[in-house]
Amino acid sequence: MHSTEAPGADEAPGPDGIVPTRVKGDLKRDAPLAKLVWFKSGGTADWLFEPADLDDLVNFLGKLEPQTPVMALGLGSNLIIRDGGVPGVVVRLGKPFSSVEVKRECVVECGGGAPGILVASTARDAGIAGLEFLRGIPGTVGGFVRMNGGAYGREVADILVDCDVVLPGGDLVTLPVQDLEYSYRHSRLPDGAIVVAARFKGVPGDPEEIGAEMDRIADERENSQPLRTKTGGSTFKNPQGTSAWKLVDEAGCRGLTVGGAQVSEKHTNFLINTGEATSADIEGLGEEVRRRVAEKTGVTLEWEIKRVGRP
Structure with missing residues (x-):
């Protein structure tokens, strides 16, 4: 390096x-x-x-x-x-933080830079079930531990044993899952804390059945989400009792554009960069969608996508 x-x-x-x-x-x-x-x-x-x-x-x-x-x-x-x-x-966090290993029964030990698909695949090969949903999370261990990432009815809070975190100031600590006080797409990790490793626990399973479930998740994502575009994943959190995409659709936002940014026609909880969109275009489009949804349905959508930096 x-x-x-x-x-x-x-x-x-x-x-x-x-x-x-x-x-x-x-x-x-x-x-x-x-x-x-x-x-x-x-x-x-x-x-x-x-x-x-x-x-x-x-x-x-x-x-x-x-x-x-x-x-x-x-x-x-x-x-x-x-x-x-x-x-x-x-x-x-690059390759030095991307290892995934099984060192004890049904526990997968992962670096903070390991992608979800590698974690799920390693668990499958070891006959560990319960981690298949990580195949459907487009990110790395550090990110979805921090945000309690989830998909297909499961979330990180269901499988996390503990995680190693470097706190602001350089202190390295190991935090058990209960210390993260997880809620929907949220943890109590402070700003600036970096998850460098985590341990997930599954249950014994059949590798073929685990692989079939991972394939099902991959096919469902391919068929329902605009994966082959410049997108950021799910834009808004699902309000209790409904889905964000339904509210966006109901507000007439399918295909709506601001500059080079567009609400996906394939899945309306995804924003896409059609070519040369600025981040201001993308964020502005999201805010316009929130305004229209609130006006139409009375529901104020919350951003799931993290927005960082100077305007």
Whole structure:
């Protein structure tokens, strides 16, 4: 991995609150983020850090000024990076954090950068059932642990044993599932905390049956969602007792456009970048959908997609 050598740690903090230090990983300033997110839009990160290993990450975060914003970035799904870019540091967990192993009965141990499909496939090969739904979550372990990701009637809260988290300031802690106080698409993890590993527990199962369920989930996603477009995944949380897409449809928003952004005609809880949409187009379209749904149905939709950065 590329190394960036900065001045010695005994010097004064540099611009943006970064403490000059040597890192083993890759540290870049004014790094473009559009290519790293599903929408393919948005500005730059003040700093983008891809740590070489856990020690590298802990040491780096421990040397940041306390007020420096820190954001973890996984596969870039369910995320709008605003056009003004992201202040502080964006941390991207790469291959060193992508391992998935089964070390004890029915428990899958995963790095924070591992994609859901790899976790589900590893569980299948080991005859562990109950994790099939991760095949349907477009993201990495760190993201869906933080957000209590879910699909097809299951969510992370159902399978998480515990997770390893680097807190702002560089402290590494292991948190049991109850400490995350999960609710729908939410946990109590503080801003700037980075999930670097997690352990999921399933039940014994037949690999062929597990594989068939994963195939069913993949086919259902392919048939119902605009997966081959520049999209961010499900845009709004489902209100209690109904589905967001139904309310969006009822409000007449199917195919609605703002600039280069469009409400998907295939699944109305997805926004898509038709080509050259700005993040302002995409977020503006989402807000217009929320306005129309509230006017038509009286329901105020909540964003599920995270929107970060400067307008």
